[in-house]
Amino acid sequence: MLDTTHIQxxxxxxxxxxxxxxxxxxxxxxxxxxxxxxIIEVLRYLRAESTPAYRMLYDLTAIDERARHNRPGQPDxxxxxxxxxxxxxxxxxxxxxxxxxxxxxxLPTATTVWxxxxxxxxxVWDMFGIVFDGHPNLRRIIMPPTxxxxxxxxxxxxxxxxxxxxxxxxxxxxxxxxxLQFKPEDWGMExxxxxxxxMFLNMGPNHPSVHxxxxxxxxxxxxxxxxxxxxxxxxxxxxxxxxERQSWHTYIPxxxxxxxxxxxxxxxxxxxxxxxxMGIEVPERVKCVRVMLSEFFRITSHLxxxxxxxxxxxxxxxxxxxxxxxxxxxxxxxxxxxxxMHPAFFRIGGLSMDLxxxxxxxxxxxxxWFPDRLTEYKKAMARxxxxxxxxxxxxxxxxxxxxxxGITGPGLRATGYDFDLxxxxxxxxxxxxxxxxxxxxNGDCMDRLDVRIxxxxxxxxxxxxxxxxxxxxxxxxxxxxxxxxxxxxxxxDIETLIAHFLTVSWGPVIPAMESxxxxxATKGLNSYYSISDxxxxxxxxxxxxxxxAHLQQIxxxxxxxxxxxxxxxxxxxxxxxxxxxx
Amino acid sequence: xxxxTQAEALGVLATVAKTxxxxxxxxxxxxxxxxxERRLLGLWQDRYGPNRVGPxxxxxxxxxxxxxxxxxxxxxxxxxxxxFVVAPAIIMVTSLLAFAVIPFxxxxxxxxxxxxxxxxxxxxxxxxYSVIFAGWASDNKYxxxxxxRTAAQMIxxxxxxxxxxxxxxxxxxxxxxxxxIESQRGMWNVIxxxxxxxxxxxxxxxxxxxxxxxxxxxxxxxxAGYHTEYSGMKFGMFFVGEYLGIVxxxxxxxxxxxxxxLGPWLPGFVWFFLKAFTFMCFFVLLRASTxxxxxxxxxxxxxxxxxxxxxxxxxxTGAIVVATS
Numbered sequence: 001m002l003d004t005t006h007i008q009x010x011x012x013x014x015x016x017x018x019x020x021x022x023x024x025x026x027x028x029x030x031x032x033x034x035x036x037x038x039i040i041e042v043l044r045y046l047r048a049e050s051t052p053a054y055r056m057l058y059d060l061t062a063i064d065e066r067a068r069h070n071r072p073g074q075p076d077x078x079x080x081x082x083x084x085x086x087x088x089x090x091x092x093x094x095x096x097x098x099x100x101x102x103x104x105x106x107l108p109t110a111t112t113v114w115x116x117x118x119x120x121x122x123x124v125w126d127m128f129g130i131v132f133d134g135h136p137n138l139r140r141i142i143m144p145p146t147x148x149x150x151x152x153x154x155x156x157x158x159x160x161x162x163x164x165x166x167x168x169x170x171x172x173x174x175x176x177x178x179x180l181q182f183k184p185e186d187w188g189m190e191x192x193x194x195x196x197x198x199m200f201l202n203m204g205p206n207h208p209s210v211h212x213x214x215x216x217x218x219x220x221x222x223x224x225x226x227x228x229x230x231x232x233x234x235x236x237x238x239x240x241x242x243x244e245r246q247s248w249h250t251y252i253p254x255x256x257x258x259x260x261x262x263x264x265x266x267x268x269x270x271x272x273x274x275x276x277x278m279g280i281e282v283p284e285r286v287k288c289v290r291v292m293l294s295e296f297f298r299i300t301s302h303l304x305x306x307x308x309x310x311x312x313x314x315x316x317x318x319x320x321x322x323x324x325x326x327x328x329x330x331x332x333x334x335x336x337x338x339x340x341m342h343p344a345f346f347r348i349g350g351l352s353m354d355l356x357x358x359x360x361x362x363x364x365x366x367x368x369w370f371p372d373r374l375t376e377y378k379k380a381m382a383r384x385x386x387x388x389x390x391x392x393x394x395x396x397x398x399x400x401x402x403x404x405x406g407i408t409g410p411g412l413r414a415t416g417y418d419f420d421l422x423x424x425x426x427x428x429x430x431x432x433x434x435x436x437x438x439x440x441x442n443g444d445c446m447d448r449l450d451v452r453i454x455x456x457x458x459x460x461x462x463x464x465x466x467x468x469x470x471x472x473x474x475x476x477x478x479x480x481x482x483x484x485x486x487x488x489x490x491x492x493d494i495e496t497l498i499a500h501f502l503t504v505s506w507g508p509v510i511p512a513m514e515s516x517x518x519x520x521a522t523k524g525l526n527s528y529y530s531i532s533d534x535x536x537x538x539x540x541x542x543x544x545x546x547x548x549a550h551l552q553q554i555x556x557x558x559x560x561x562x563x564x565x566x567x568x569x570x571x572x573x574x575x576x577x578x579x580x581x582x
Numbered sequence: 583x584x585x586x587t588q589a590e591a592l593g594v595l596a597t598v599a600k601t602x603x604x605x606x607x608x609x610x611x612x613x614x615x616x617x618x619e620r621r622l623l624g625l626w627q628d629r630y631g632p633n634r635v636g637p638x639x640x641x642x643x644x645x646x647x648x649x650x651x652x653x654x655x656x657x658x659x660x661x662x663x664x665x666f667v668v669a670p671a672i673i674m675v676t677s678l679l680a681f682a683v684i685p686f687x688x689x690x691x692x693x694x695x696x697x698x699x700x701x702x703x704x705x706x707x708x709x710x711y712s713v714i715f716a717g718w719a720s721d722n723k724y725x726x727x728x729x730x731r732t733a734a735q736m737i738x739x740x741x742x743x744x745x746x747x748x749x750x751x752x753x754x755x756x757x758x759x760x761x762x763i764e765s766q767r768g769m770w771n772v773i774x775x776x777x778x779x780x781x782x783x784x785x786x787x788x789x790x791x792x793x794x795x796x797x798x799x800x801x802x803x804x805x806a807g808y809h810t811e812y813s814g815m816k817f818g819m820f821f822v823g824e825y826l827g828i829v830x831x832x833x834x835x836x837x838x839x840x841x842x843x844l845g846p847w848l849p850g851f852v853w854f855f856l857k858a859f860t861f862m863c864f865f866v867l868l869r870a871s872t873x874x875x876x877x878x879x880x881x882x883x884x885x886x887x888x889x890x891x892x893x894x895x896x897x898x899t900g901a902i903v904v905a906t907s
Contacts, residue, residue, distance in 0.1 A: 201723050223727065223877065314794060314874020320627035386794070386873040563727070563804075564876045 007094055008032065010050050015042065021075050023097070026277040027515040031095040033075050036107040039083070039098050043113045046085055052092050054085035055403045058525070059544040060110065060120035062128045066102070067154040068533050070512035078102040079130055083110070084516070084529070084544070088403075088417070091425040095516075100130060109135040116406045119552045127152035137187065142233040142581055145179040151241060152540075158241050182217045187229050189219055196221055201563070205234045209312050209567045212577030216554065216566075223562045228555040232548075235577035243530075243541030247507030248274060248348060251538070255528075256342035258543055259579040261304055262522045263297040263333070264290070267346040270528045272427060273517035274510060277532075280349045280479045284471040287429040289351055292363070292466035293333065293343075294428075294519075295459040299370070300329045301522035302452045302459075305574040309449055310381050312571035313390055318381050325373055332362045348508075349482030354475040363467045371460050378453050391446035395557045395569035398443060405556070406549035409524025410451045411573065415443035421520040428519075432469075433462050445572035452574070481508040506536045516542075523547055523574055543582050547575035601682070601692045608681045612825035616643045619825075619866045626870040653814035658720065661811060665719035670809075670816045672712035673823035677830055680705040684833050685760045687843050687850040698759040699751060702834065703744055706789055710736045712823070713791075717808040728807025731877055735788055735795065738884050743785035745892035746778040749899040750838050763842035772839040777895045779839045781888050786834065788880070790827030792865055794872035795880065832861035
């Protein structure tokens with residue numbers, strides 16, 4: 001892959017070769033083990049001084065290594081903290097790992113290098129119990145404050161049945177409620193300024209415009225927002241933990257529900273990740289169908305965004321039009337996949353079935369009909385004077401801020417930063433399509449809206465190209481890890497029967513590996529980082545979602561605005577709480 | 583003891599009957615507005631709206647009323663009980679009282695006050711109390727923010743409402759609503775007083791906090807604003823109060839700018855009803871098609887744009903009236 005040795009040489013030259021241990025991973029991302037005393041220096045160097053400079057802290061997570069058998073050549077470690085850095089221009093990644101032993105789970109915080117390390121480190125503490133020294137507010141972020149234990153540790157059970165039954169008696173309820181009580185002092189907030197007492201307004205987790213179960217506590221001076229503390233975790237379902245007990249195939253439906261508006265788009269990084277590791281070359285037809293369906297889901301997700309954004313601004317009708325239009329897209333999706341929102345259609349190495357007869361007519365009808373409607377919505381709503389007035393210069397951030405906070409996708413393009421993974425590092429055959437990358441200018445709510453509207457037009461273009469150039473061929477690759485033997489033949493000899501039985505019951509055994517694949521999902525960069533310990537299940541699956549990063553930035557961009565602006569900002573970010581909490 | 587002659591007693595009875603008919607009529611009209619609004623919104627939003635109860639869903643309002651009557655009449659323990667209970671009554675009372683001065687036909691007025699316009703303004707001003715009391719007594723932050731927004735919004739827009747009416751009053755030379763209608767025999771006020779009509783309509787919208795001026799109850803921001811804590815029939819009263827407001831403002835626009843009962847061929851009342859009904863539907867269309875401005879934008883729009891226009895309008899009208907008399 002891109003300049004793997006190059007960045008290693010630079011690091012060796014700067015810090016000395018003996019500080020690093022190189023690990024070869026299946027995805028080819030340069031992976032280096034660093035001592036915890038050097039890690040901050042290395043991060044600082046990679047952020048600004050190396051070529052290319054890895055400007056974005058893309059992900060920060062951890063692995064509980066205590067139960068892992070296959071880790072040849074890796075330093076001893078009970079818990080490994082993983083830093084995933086990303087350079088957007090040129091597209092390059094680097095992964096740093098820090099080994100920690102169980103009796104000393106401490107390492108210095110990276111919040112001094114990247115502001116968005118804050119939530120990631122809280123999450124790692126919450127899930128693994130690793131302490132980041134110097135972190136401004138290391139407290140639970142996903143799990144309830146009263147939770148005992150750290151869920152992603154291997155010794156923490158994954159099923160509710162393994163716990164004592166929960167009884168929410170009044171006493172327990174009081175304890176839980178008290179734990180959720182907001183104390184401004186915990187967040188370094190003042191209760192009053194010199195001449196004014198602040199009002200602390202608890203918005204959510206049950207509120208019409210927080211798009212799911214998201215809580216944000218506002219520090220208000222009149223209606224002006226002085227400070228804000230987002231509180232997430234209400235939609236946490238342990239998707240990463242579930243991956244550790246599902247077979248490689250049966251986990252696919254779970255991915256659908258991570259960004260529940262993204263549908264098959266979530267499956268794409270997951271299946272591509274395993275395919276790239278196994279060296280499975282999927283047929284061209286599969287690639288084309290995947291692109292087509294992903295773009296369909298980009299349209300449905302963006303339409304939903306458009307409707308709810310305008311609804312949040314206070315217009316009542318567009319959401320209904322857009323819901324019925326979205327349904328037209330879902331009709332096509334349903335005809336092809338058999339399911340509306342969470343089709344679980346992609347398979348490792350192919351698709352669950354071939355395209356149905358007459359699919360091209362349905363797609364064609366949608367394409368003939370939809371762009372005109374969208375043009376009309378754009379004229380009627382996105383250019384509405386009051387809407388423009390309420391969106392321009394609201395919730396604006398600069399390109400630098402966006403990169404600092406790990407903003408990707410339309411939110412990044414709204415600032416004018418010309419980056420789209422589909423074009424800049426094509427996957428699944430995106431290099432074969434002709435499309436443009438719409439850009440904004442100011443990075444405000446208006447631009448975020450416009451970028452998404454234009455992206456829908458571009459998605460239509462891509463879908464049309466898919467429709468007109470759909471290659472013929474199989475819809476599954478012929479690979480023993482993905483496709484069980486043909487059922488008829490199993491009745492003739494025992495080996496085939498055994499092979500068939502094992503593939504469909506236990507599922508395939510994926511060799512020991514580590515790999516990460518990212519895609520340009522509806523809301524930004526989404527990636528699956530899978531670790532196999534030569535088993536039928538994943539050893540660790542890390543889902544890096546765009547919404548998590550985007551949400552963390554809310555306090556920064558909402559400061560000084562009114563409550564009404566916050567609603568616009570929340571709407572314009574386009575997050576899905578399931579995508580945040582996983 | 584005063585002695586009543588028979589004629590006087592009959593007069594009193596007639597007035598009482600008239601009052602009751604108008605009161606019941608107004609409330610019925612307000613209730614009817616609910617299914618009408620929901621069906622119209624459905625029409626404009628590519629969906630059906632309620633169409634199951636009764637023919638064309640017309641009995642939906644009855645079903646809703648039954649439901650709302652049987653709901654638990656709950657007062658939050660932290661609320662200021664007396665004020666909490668009084669608040670929804672105020673909006674009903676003030677809205678209904680305002681109907682007293684509206685001349686539906688030359689003979690159908692409950693109180694033919696010679697300061698009818700002032701009485702109307704007074705009643706709509708009193709309506710503010712309902713919202714402020716509700717927000718205050720609820721002891722809820724969303725309700726409080728909603729109430730504060732209302733106070734500012736309604737008091738400001740009252741100013742423009744009053745100013746826009748002055749032009750009409752100048753033209754008619756009277757505060758009496760009947761006289762105002764009579765003065766429009768030659769030409770409806772909407773033509774000479776077009777800016778006043780626009781301002782009055784906008785201010786009226788803000789006064790009864792209908793979309794797009796529904797900031798006090800902006801669902802997306804304040805959940806339900808000042809009536810967040812209300813449920814059951816108390817909530818229903820706010821609801822009906824809002825629809826009474828629509829009927830009232832529509833009637834007023836008809837009286838002040840569109841010649842009230844005046845019109846050829848059809849009886850006066852039919853004309854009045856048709857005109858008022860058009861505006862009621864227009865309110866629904868407004869709700870279906872507009873975007874809510876932000877609070878500070880709403881205030882800026884009022885004070886920086888509506889106020890100067892209203893003042894200039896009054897000045898010019900005054901000058902013309904003086905010059906022609």
